Amino acid sequence: MKILIKGAGDLATGIAYEFWLAGHQVLMTDIEIPLAVRRTVSFSRAVYEGEAQVEQAKGVLVRNLEEALRTMQAGGIAVIVDEQAKIREEYRPDILIDSIMAKRNLGTRIGDAPVVIGIGPGFTAGLDCHYVIETQRGPSLGQVIREGSAIPNTGIPGEIAGYTIERLIRASASGVIEPQVRIGDLVKKGQLVAVTGGVPVYAQMSGIVRGMLQEGVQVEKGLKIGDIDAREKKEYCVTISDKARKIGRGAMEAAFGKD
CATH class of the missing domain: 2.40.50.100 (RNA polymerase II/Efflux pump adaptor protein, barrel-sandwich hybrid domain)
Structure with missing residues (x-):
């Protein structure tokens, strides 16, 4: 399947990794100057370094669809600077996932692909996408929402080791x-x-x-x-977070109807 993911930060990377592991072609778009804080686990790093290794997968910066197809055929994840995701018109993805995490929809439409998935607040399943994935930490994290929206953004990060x-x-x-x-x-x-x-x-x-x-x-x-x-564990600095993995598995479930 051809997957197009808007955004290439740490949560988008967790999603991309799950689809890549399952053998799908993954193309990611990002802005010219990415602002991903967790750079060591974000494929967006490829935008200014050329490549970004995250666990077993490598993200590679490409300039056009031809380079993207070569990268994906070679087993990599293609990353392109394309703020409006205009490459969608050429690529014609089977599944489009908006993981920009802007807390609002910046232009994704339900007709952009056969399956359109919105990550987190700002999307409404059945209106601007087919499915929404819950991103707030807690029992609903990674849940597939088939009607309605995710929990609104609180502005307070999820608790880790007692800190928010x-x-x-x-x-x-x-x-x-x-x-x-x-x-x-x-x-x-x-x-x-x-x-x-x-x-x-x-x-x-x-x-x-x-x-x-x-x-x-x-x-x-x-x-x-x-x-x-x-928690002071260095491995957490270079591995995909549990949150990103759960969201990725939720996206997989939405796309294919199973975990």
Whole structure:
């Protein structure tokens, strides 16, 4: 089956990985300057590095459909800069998945493919897509919604090891980001972890840096630029999260009617 996934961040990558493991052709679209915080487990990294290895799969930056087809035929996942996903018209996917995670629909329509799946809030099954996948942590995570919408965004991240809002590293000011730590580093509460727009950003908790935007990106004040994990396990920095896997399996269930 031909799969087109809009977005190539960590949750989109978890979805892509499940379809890739099942042997399907996967083409992903992203913006020119991706803002995926969990870069080490995001195929969006291919946009500025050329390639992105995530577990067993490799994402490869391509410029057109011809290169995408070659990459997929060689066993890779194709990633293309295409903010409007216009390649859909040439590629003609069997399944289109919108995993941009904008918390609103930026243009996906139910007629874009034989099966259209919306990930998280902002979509309504039966209106702008065939299925919606729940993304909020809890008993419903990964659930296939066949009518209606996902739980609205609360603005509060899911709890990991007892922490929620403290996990986030946010830009203190608008401007260029200058990371002061790397993904995989252990940090203490109150430690300088980045500078944005010339203003210091401090950790709100102790733990391991699980995500951090790439140096030199222009950010807005308050934007999520990093993530800290109290579990302090380095493998969590380089492996797809349990959340992304569950969402990916939910998308598989929606697409094919089974896990």
